[in-house]
Amino acid sequence: MECEAVNLKLYSHWMSSCSFRVRIALNLKGLKYHYVAVTASSKSDPEFLKLNPLALIPVLVDGDFVLAESLAIIMYLDDKYPQYPLLPHDIPKRALNFQVAHIVASSIQPFQNMGFLNNFIEKKVGPHEKLPWAQSVIRKGFTALEKLLKDQAGRYATGDEIFLADLFLAPQLYSAYKRFNISMNEFPSLSRLHEAYNGISAFQEAFPEKQPDAVNSD
Amino acid sequence: MIVLYSYWLSSCSWRIRFALCLKGIPYEYKAVDLVKGEQFSPEFEKLNPLHCVPVLADDHVVVSDSYAIFLYLEEKYTQKPLLPVDPQIRALNLQIASMINSSIQPYHMISALKDMEKMFGAETKQWAQYKIDKGFLALEKLLKDVAGKYATGEHIYMADVFLAPQIMQAVNRFDIDMSKYPTLRRLSETYKGLAEFYASSPQSQPDACISQ
Numbered sequence: 399m400e401c402e403a404v405n406l407k408l409y410s411h412w413m414s415s416c417s418f419r420v421r422i423a424l425n426l427k428g429l430k431y432h433y434v435a436v437t438a439s440s441k442s443d444p445e446f447l448k449l450n451p452l453a454l455i456p457v458l459v460d461g462d463f464v465l466a467e468s469l470a471i472i473m474y475l476d477d478k479y480p481q482y483p484l485l486p487h488d489i490p491k492r493a494l495n496f497q498v499a500h501i502v503a504s505s506i507q508p509f510q511n512m513g514f515l516n517n518f519i520e521k522k523v524g525p526h527e528k529l530p531w532a533q534s535v536i537r538k539g540f541t542a543l544e545k546l547l548k549d550q551a552g553r554y555a556t557g558d559e560i561f562l563a564d565l566f567l568a569p570q571l572y573s574a575y576k577r578f579n580i581s582m583n584e585f586p587s588l589s590r591l592h593e594a595y596n597g598i599s600a601f602q603e604a605f606p607e608k609q610p611d612a613v614n615s616d
Numbered sequence: 617m618i619v620l621y622s623y624w625l626s627s628c629s630w631r632i633r634f635a636l637c638l639k640g641i642p643y644e645y646k647a648v649d650l651v652k653g654e655q656f657s658p659e660f661e662k663l664n665p666l667h668c669v670p671v672l673a674d675d676h677v678v679v680s681d682s683y684a685i686f687l688y689l690e691e692k693y694t695q696k697p698l699l700p701v702d703p704q705i706r707a708l709n710l711q712i713a714s715m716i717n718s719s720i721q722p723y724h725m726i727s728a729l730k731d732m733e734k735m736f737g738a739e740t741k742q743w744a745q746y747k748i749d750k751g752f753l754a755l756e757k758l759l760k761d762v763a764g765k766y767a768t769g770e771h772i773y774m775a776d777v778f779l780a781p782q783i784m785q786a787v788n789r790f791d792i793d794m795s796k797y798p799t800l801r802r803l804s805e806t807y808k809g810l811a812e813f814y815a816s817s818p819q820s821q822p823d824a825c826i827s828q
Contacts, residue, residue, distance in 0.1 A: 451758075452754040463707075467710065467711040467714035473707065474706075496681070497681045505722065538666075
């Protein structure tokens with residue numbers, strides 16, 4: 399990967415699938431960036447809050463421009479750094495990419511992220527309900543994605559090139575299989591995509607365990 | 617003609633109705649009664665396997681998810697643009713819409729609240745209010761320095777299209793106290809002065825009051 403020297407900072411957490419999406423985009427475009435690890439405690443750190451009062455991650459800082467929300471960040475990067483375009487030209491195919499991204503970002507991830515599992519499920523019901531709940535949310539979303547994508551021909555989600563949909567699918571598939579024990583057999587199209595993503599260096603370099611703040615846990 | 621599958625009370629459907637009105641795009645309204653479960657019919661499943669509204673059908677193209685539909689309309693129908701040319705303000709609009717679409721609205725969607733109540737018997741209204749307040753606090757911080765007449769300046773854009781129904785939903789269904797969010801409250805008053813806002817609002821829809 400040839401890296402372009404730019405003034406980019408990414409506030410990220412190694413386990414955050416939203417940060418994972420942006421890391422893939424940066425890698426595909428060959429953009430070097432400074433990785434700033436955000437922990438639970440830094441979210442109440444006055445310095446972090448001064449930069450980003452929203453305490454969201456990921457956050458991209460490009461010069462003096464601060465931007466949050468993974469989809470907004472990826473589209474901003476795609477506009478500003480057009481190498482390795484992350485959206486096709488065809489408008490209906492672009493719409494399909496946005497649709498897939500949002501099934502992940504609005505229907506699956508919000509209901510199985512650590513914040514929701516720990517602050518709602520664990521507190522309201524108990525720790526034993528976290529995994530079954532997360533699995534039910536993921537299965538519901540994956541069932542819809544499988545139907546949406548099964549007729550798409552090509553190596554990746556919406557064709558033979560990697561696009562936005564793949565950037566959202568890869569981290570979600572990764573956490574579904576690694577963290578939430580979803581069986582690969584249940585969703586053949588998604589399973590095939592998961593295997594494809596695992597073989598691409600831009601995705602591999604974005605894996606949680608490869609990040610500077612990764613912690614080994616058994 | 618464009619066909620919009622919508623439910624009168626759905627804030628996601630409202631976003632698209634609002635966008636269509638603002639862009640002056642005529643459309644055929646097809647009501648999907650979420651209370652009766654019409655979203656689970658085999659015909660609707662073919663349109664959207666996630667069983668949500670809105671869904672837009674434009675000739676042979678079918679798009680679901682309001683964020684995807686919005687961007688599709690914006691790219692295909694370029695009159696009265698709802699995204700600015702300036703890349704940073706454009707990105708800000710995408711961010712605000714994304715915050716609403718992914719971090720606020722999903723947590724007070726009727727189907728999600730029902731699933732949580734069914735699975736846990738848990739009281740969900742307070743949780744929904746907590747998530748709305750958390751999201752509105754973040755939006756207030758973000759917007760207080762960038763808002764003009766509208767959310768990101770003097771023109772109505774994507775952020776406004778997503779904010780307007782969200783604020784109304786928060787006030788009408790979840791009793792959110794908007795005095796805590798002066799910028800959002802001011803914007804809401806501005807939206808209420810727009811003919812397109814009323815034309816797209818729930819009570820103006822063909823299926824209004826048919827089921828609650």
